Amino acid sequence: MKILVINCGSSSLKYQLFNMKTKSLLAKGLVERIGRKGSYCHYHPQGKLEIEEERRVSNHRGAIRVMIDFLTSSEHGVIKNVKEIKAIGHRVVHGGEKFTNSIIIDRTVKRSIKEYAKLAPLHNQHNLEGILACESLFPRIPQAAVFDTAFHQTMPAYAYLYGLPMELYKKDGVRRYGFHGTSHKFISLRLAELLKRPLTGLKIISCHLGNGCSIAAIKDGRSIDTSMGLTPLEGLIMGTRCGDIDPGVIFYLMEKERLGLKKINRLLNEKSGLLGLSAISNDMRDIYKAATEGNEQAELALKIFVYRIKKYIGSYAAAMGGLNVLAFTAGIGENQEHIRESICKDMDFLGIKIDKGKNEERLPRERIISSSDSKVLVLVIPTKEELRIAQETYELIKS
């Protein structure tokens, strides 16, 4: 059975097609700059060379047509007819409190996704556009919504409520929701497979360190706390997002720098984090290179990034009453051994000890990097959010 996974952003469409029998990827692709002059269309059939073409794509519907062209092309295609696709799984960023699991999309689900767009205006609206376009281009194929927030819906109220008037939670839904849920869930399920044991009794900290970064405390397989909040701005230092700050900073800057709502929003979401601190780049590779060449500001940006993660690990170990497994994933977590080393440095008081040699192994594969006498198992697990979305979709249509 073949399942297509769609991730629609404001001006991009990412897709992956899976064969569920073998859990293998058949092809993946990306359409960038949708709605602008000259969109870049990438298509990568598994085991073959990637194709890149510039085309005019004015909306998400057009991007999906391009994807269908590639997937069914006589030269590079991996399917003969779209009818081979048995279901479509959509990444949806915000599912509010309503969606604790993935769900087959119907009219009510679409209405809720639209409603939650008020909490994730940059995402849900585009996720919905992708759903509507797929409905018209793939009529009668079941579609599922897989929410970034769903996995974290197990958090207790004392972890998800802010110290604000309760009324604002009740009336406006202001609370921690958490994101990257599909990735954190994938990591915990994969850990159970790798360790050949149930998740019950395990205290896991999952560090998703990419452009966006978040960390989750997972006890007995359930998320009990996570660093992102009402929006994906809270928590760790990220590529361009500031993470935790004193909310007072906002009022101070609005007054002192005369910044309006839009400018403050851009400052915190797009100009802060590693980019703002280093004044070099939002890409960890550039910052690390500059730091090794003696750039002190880059070196400090790295220290701030690492320090915040260390503090979260300590607080989540306290929240869970211990720690058995620490997992690293996403671009930085999977590929940057120096960051993992700095995070785990001087953490043996918590039972975390990494093996330098294993940590420095530069292979993008699942592996244990803790030393044999480490009480906490430390692992690198490449995240496969799209595969998880495909699996959730598959499970839904099977049932």
Ligand code: ADP
């Ligand atoms: P996104 O959150 O947009 O999916 P990624 O998970 O790709 O982003 O993470 C981007 C970050 O990961 C960047 O800071 C980059 O430096 C780092 N990164 C990604 N791939 C590699 C790699 N192969 N080697 C080293 N660093 C990488």
